[in-house]
Structure formats: structure tokens, C-alpha cells
Amino acid sequence: xxxxxxxxxxxxxxxxxxxxxxxxxxxxxxxxxxxxxxxxxxxxxxxxxxxxxxxxxxxxxxxxxxxxxxxxxxxxxxxxxxxxxxxxxxxxxxxxxxxxxxxxxxxxxxxxxxxxxxxxxxxxxxxxxxxxxxxxxxxxxxxxxxxxxxxxxxxxxxxxxxxxxxxxxxxxxxxxxxxxxxxxxxxxxxxxxxxxxxxxxxxxxxxxxxxxxxxxxxxxxxxxxxxxxxxxxxxxxxxxxxxxxxxxxxxxxxxxxxxxxxxxxxxxxxxxxxxxxxxxxxxxxxxxxxxxxxxxxxxxxxxxxxxxxxxxxxxxxxxxxxxxxxxxxxxxxxxxxxxxxxxxxxxxxxxxxxxxxxxxxxxxxxxxxxxxxxxxxxxxxxxxxxxxxxxxxxxxxxxxxxxxxxxxxxxxxxxxxxxxxxxxxxxxxxxxxxxxxxxxxxxxxxxxxxxxxxxxxxxxxxxxxxxxxxxxxxxxxxxxxxx
Numbered sequence: 291x292x293x294x295x296x297x298x299x300x301x302x303x304x305x306x307x308x309x310x311x312x313x314x315x316x317x318x319x320x321x322x323x324x325x326x327x328x329x330x331x332x333x334x335x336x337x338x339x340x341x342x343x344x345x346x347x348x349x350x351x352x353x354x355x356x357x358x359x360x361x362x363x364x365x366x367x368x369x370x371x372x373x374x375x376x377x378x379x380x381x382x383x384x385x386x387x388x389x390x391x392x393x394x395x396x397x398x399x400x401x402x403x404x405x406x407x408x409x410x411x412x413x414x415x416x417x418x419x420x421x422x423x424x425x426x427x428x429x430x431x432x433x434x435x436x437x438x439x440x441x442x443x444x445x446x447x448x449x450x451x452x453x454x455x456x457x458x459x460x461x462x463x464x465x466x467x468x469x470x471x472x473x474x475x476x477x478x479x480x481x482x483x484x485x486x487x488x489x490x491x492x493x494x495x496x497x498x499x500x501x502x503x504x505x506x507x508x509x510x511x512x513x514x515x516x517x518x519x520x521x522x523x524x525x526x527x528x529x530x531x532x533x534x535x536x537x538x539x540x541x542x543x544x545x546x547x548x549x550x551x552x553x554x555x556x557x558x559x560x561x562x563x564x565x566x567x568x569x570x571x572x573x574x575x576x577x578x579x580x581x582x583x584x585x586x587x588x589x590x591x592x593x594x595x596x597x598x599x600x601x602x603x604x605x606x607x608x609x610x611x612x613x614x615x616x617x618x619x620x621x622x623x624x625x626x627x628x629x630x631x632x633x634x635x636x637x638x639x640x641x642x643x644x645x646x647x648x649x650x651x652x653x654x655x656x657x658x659x660x661x662x663x664x665x666x667x668x669x670x671x672x673x674x675x676x677x678x679x680x681x682x683x684x685x686x687x688x689x690x691x692x693x694x695x696x697x698x699x700x701x702x703x704x705x706x707x708x709x710x711x712x713x714x715x716x717x718x719x720x721x722x723x724x725x726x727x728x729x730x731x732x733x734x735x736x737x738x739x740x741x742x743x744x745x746x747x748x749x750x751x752x753x754x755x756x757x758x759x760x761x762x763x764x765x766x767x768x769x770x771x772x773x
Contacts, residue, residue: 312683313690314664317714320672320679320707321348321362322700329360330700336692342389349379350407351660351706356716358387361416363408370400371421371442372502377705379404382416384451395449395457402445406509407705411448415460417520419511420445422464423503432479433471434492442503443469446511446520446533463520463533463542463554465490465506484567487632488545488555494565495526510660510706512583514593517628518549519557521595523582527565528574530582530597532558534628549628558622558630561597563637573637575618577601581660581672581706585619590667590684594644595620598659598671601649610656610675616648617661617671647671647682660706670709679707719752720766728770736763 313334321329321344329342329352347365354360366380380398385391397404402420409417421442429441448461470481470489483491498504507525514521518536523529534548534557541547542554550557561576563569581598585591597620602613621644623631632638647669655675662670667684677700680691694700720728722735736750739758750758752765 312666312668313681314666314668314670314709316664316709316711318670318679318692318707318709319352319354319360320694320704321352322677322694322702322704323347327364327702328700329362332692334690336697340387342385344383346381347377349377349405349705351708353410354708354710354714355410356714358715359392360385361410363404363418366396366398366403369398369403371403371423372440373499377406379406379408382408382418382449382457392454393451394455395451397447397449397457397459407511409511409513411513412515415448415450417511417513418447418449419508419522420447421504422466424466429492431477432466432469432492433474433477435473436493436496439501440503441497441505444506444508444522444524446522448535461535461537461542462539463537467543468545468555482567484635487559487566487568487638488552488557490527490531490556491565495524498526509580509658510582514584516587516593517624519628521582521584523579523597525578525580525600528562528576528578529559529565530561530576530579530595531556532622532630551627552629557628558624558638560620560622560638566637568635568637575643578656580658583660583662585663589663589665591619591644591663593622593624595622596661596663596669598655598661599649600654600656600659602656613654613656614649614651615654615659615673616646617669618643619645647686653678653680658703658705662706662708664709665711670707672704672707674703674705677703679704681709717749719749720769722747722749724749728766728773730770733763733766733770736766 318332327344327348331339333339344364349363349365352360352362361384363379364381369378380403381396384393401423404418404420407419422445424441426437426439429437444465446463447459449457450460451457468489469492470479470486471492472483508522509525510523512521519532520535521532534550537548537553544553545555547553562574576599578600579597580600583596585594597618599616599618601615604612620640623639625631653673655673658674659672664670669682671680677695678693680688683689717724720732722732750762752762
């Protein structure tokens with residue numbers, strides 16, 4: 291049997307109802323490939339529900355929306371950012387279930403370029419991580435000591451899709467507005483590092499390549515709609531950072547405004563407190579981490595952060611086969627006003643992980659990877675370098691796993707996969723066979739329910755009166771006739 295032959299999505303939903311096991315009954319979305327890449331939606335038994343083809347390599351995580359469309363970032367054909375390490379994107383696509391291109395938008399020029407990751411928002415917009423190009427002179431003017439050629443700090447933009455091939459940037463944040471240094475008192479951003487954890491020391495970290503500009507190597511972004519905040523990860527600084535999204539763009543460039551009253555300053559940072567002068571190497575909790583995201587509302591651990599701590603053991607970066615990765619969960623010290631508790635002269639908590647899985651020989655990836663919590667409390671983990679997806683239960687037992695290259699012959703890596711619930715899709719009223727079309731087949735199913743007094747179906751209740759009768763049949767006929 292060719293497992294890459296898609297099965298009808300409604301059949302998978304039916305099969306899920308008969309599966310009694312500890313594995314979460316979900317559908318898994320992941321992408322792979324560096325040239326002509328693909329995105330796959332698979333069932334728990336590794337059968338392919340749907341496959342999308344892409345004209346170039348996928349960058350970062352693909353996302354499945356409730357209307358059965360997907361949003362992906364692709365590698366752009368050109369860029370002006372040297373021999374860039376890590377995935378460089380810049381082209382965004384939205385595709386329907388059948389692979390038709392609904393939105394195709396490129397966002398990059400000589401001064402900025404998206405890379406690594408993006409995040410769809412509830413309002414239909416997307417948040418994008420970007421490099422922003424600064425000259426050596428600009429970096430020196432803000433106190434950077436060791437810069438040879440360029441410096442590429444982080445900017446984050448919110449993009450609103452327009453039509454089929456356009457978009458508008460409606461919000462942006464630049465880390466360049468929130469830097470501090472303690473080497474030159476004549477420069478405007480001079481200050482005591484330990485007194486300003488809300489700012490980032492411009493002299494932290496080394497560039498991936500000394501003659502190029504990849505400074506922070508930001509690699510993951512996530513948004514929490516409950517608190518209207520953004521979290522992102524910096525591999526080079528071994529830290530994750532949280533900023534306020536409720537600001538205007540003007541506020542985001544300042545130190546006041548927004549729900550937090552702190553403008554675009556860093557609200558919270560964690561993983562390496564020596565970066566802001568409030569710790570040393572023994573306090574370091576992260577090493578080359580990726581994949582930071584909040585546990586979403588109403589799930590076990592809601593509001594906590596999950597982080598994939600890659601933890602390569604070769605500090606020179608020459609041997610990427612040595613390491614022991616882990617997934618860690620932390621509880622942030624969030625308070626009622628949307629800021630985070632910080633003890634005087636101390637570092638942001640917590641001082642330990644709330645939960646950790648791995649950290650031994652269980653799995654390792656020196657790049658990408660991530661983890662997501664699921665409704666049953668299990669955690670879904672991607673180990674990019676091993677081309678491996680697995681699910682661990684609340685007893686820390688691996689109860690499902692999938693080596694996609696070995697088992698399905700899929701070459702290439704995947705940044706992060708997610709498992710969605712079988713009822714993730716929102717089907718329109720009247721769509722009784724869940725094919726996103728209203729036609730005679732739906733009429734037949736409703737007629738049979740009425741004639742046989744069959745089980746109630748929410749989708750068949752056209753007038754929302756908690757029963758299915760001839761009135762619902764009439765309303766569906768009217769909608770079909772008006773199409």
C-alpha cells in the first residue's frame with residue numbers, strides 16, 4: 291500500500307472515533323525538502339491525508355487553518371544577506387486543500403529579509419522574524435566593539451494579507467531601538483547593563499560568520515492572544531525574550547506605552563542571566579535553543595512556555611553530532627499588569643524547569659526542532675536532525691513516533707511539526723459529508739436523518755433550533771439554489 295496516497299479526511303475522522311488509546315487522536319502537519327518541497331498531513335498510522343507541493347524549499351513551520359488552507363514560508367529566489375546560515379525565507383503562500391495558490395507574497399529587499407519562522411495570528415495577519423541590515427559604522431555608533439562588515443539585528447513585522455499577491459505591514463518592532471552598552475559613555479545608549487534588563491547589550495554574542503552579520507540568530511516566534519505578547523528565541527544569546535504586541539509602532543520604538551507601559555522594551559527574558567549582568571555560567575538554563583511557544587489556553591499547562599533546548603556539546607560548533615537535547619516547560623513570573631516579576635539585583639525566574647524531558651541520549655538535534663502541548667496533556671516533539679516526530683505522555687513515555695525518511699522515504703528535514711485535533715476544521719452549516727461544498731449529497735444525508743429519526747448533527751441544524759426537521763432541509767435547498 292502506498293501510504294503517500296491521500297485518504298479522505300472524513301474517513302480519518304470516522305476512524306478516530308473507534309481508536310481507544312493513549313496517543314492523541316490528531317492529524318499531523320509537517321513540511322520537508324530543500325528544493326521542490328512538500329507539506330504533508332498524516333494520520334496516526336502514518337497514512338497521508340493530504341499533500342501540498344511547493345515550488346521551492348519550506349522555511350520554518352507550516353500552519354493548518356480551520357478552513358483547510360495552509361500557510362507556509364518559502365525560500366526566496368534572491369537575497370542580499372551573504373552566505374546566510376539558517377533558513378532564509380521571504381516568500382509567503384496560502385494554499386487551499388487542493389493545492390491552489392490563494393495568496394503569494396514576497397517581502398524582502400536589500401535592507402531586510404525574513405528567516406527561520408513566522409506565526410499566523412487570530413486576525414488573519416502573520417508575524418515575521420526578519421534580519422535588518424546595519425553597516426559596521428552604524429553598529430559602532432551604538433557601541434558595538436567587534437564588528438567587521440555588517441550587523442543584522444532583529445526586526446519583527448505584522449503583515450496583513452491583501453488580495454492574492456499583496457500585503458501591508460501594519461506593525462513593526464526593532465531590537466535596534468532597545469540596545470544598551472557600557473563601553474563608551476559618550477554614546478546615547480550608555481548605561482549599566484545590570485540596571486537595565488529591559489535592554490539588550492549590543493556587545494553580546496559573536497556573529498555566525500565574522501565577516502557577515504548574523505548576530506542573534508533568532509529562530510522561533512510565537513504569539514499569545516490572551517496577553518497580547520510575543521515570544522522569540524535567540525540561539526546565539528541562549529535566551530528567549532517576550533515583548534508587548536499591544537503597542538503602536540511608535541510605542542514599540544520607545545520605552546513606554548502598550549498594556550505593559552514599557553513600550554517595545556523587553557518585558558521578560560530567560561535562559562542566560564549573565565547576558566544582563568545578573569548571573570554567571572552556573573545560572574545558564576538554555577544552550578542553542580529553538581522552538582519556543584506558549585501552551586495555548588485551556589490545555590494542560592496553559593500559559594507556560596515550551597522550549598526545545600538543543601544543547602550541542604561541541605562548543606566550537608565544528609561537530610554537530612554531539613549533544614543531548616531536551617524539551618523544557620517553564621512557568622513565567624507573569625503578574626496581573628502584564629509585566630513579569632523581577633527581584634531586585636536578581637534574575638528573572640524560574641530557577642528551575644517545571645518539566646523536562648530528555649537531556650540524556652534520548653534524542654538530539656543541533657538545529658531547529660520544537661514541541662507543542664496537546665489537549666490530553668501529551669507533548670508532541672520534532673527532532674529535526676533525526677527526521678523524527680514523537681509523542682510523549684504525561685508519564686514521560688514515548689507512545690507514538692515516526693521516522694519519516696526511514697518509514698516513508700521522505701528526504702530533507704522538517705523544522706517543526708504540529709498535531710491538530712480531528713475537529714480542527716470548521717465546516718459550514720449544511721456540509722454533512724465534510725467536503726466544504728453544499729450539494730445534493732448533503733441534502734440526502736439530512737433527508738435520511740429526518741426520515742429515520744437519526745442522530746442529531748450540529749452541521750444539519752440550519753436554523754439553530756437544536757433539532758433537524760423539514761425547515762432545515764428547506765433552508766439548505768435555498769442556499770444550494772442561490773450558489
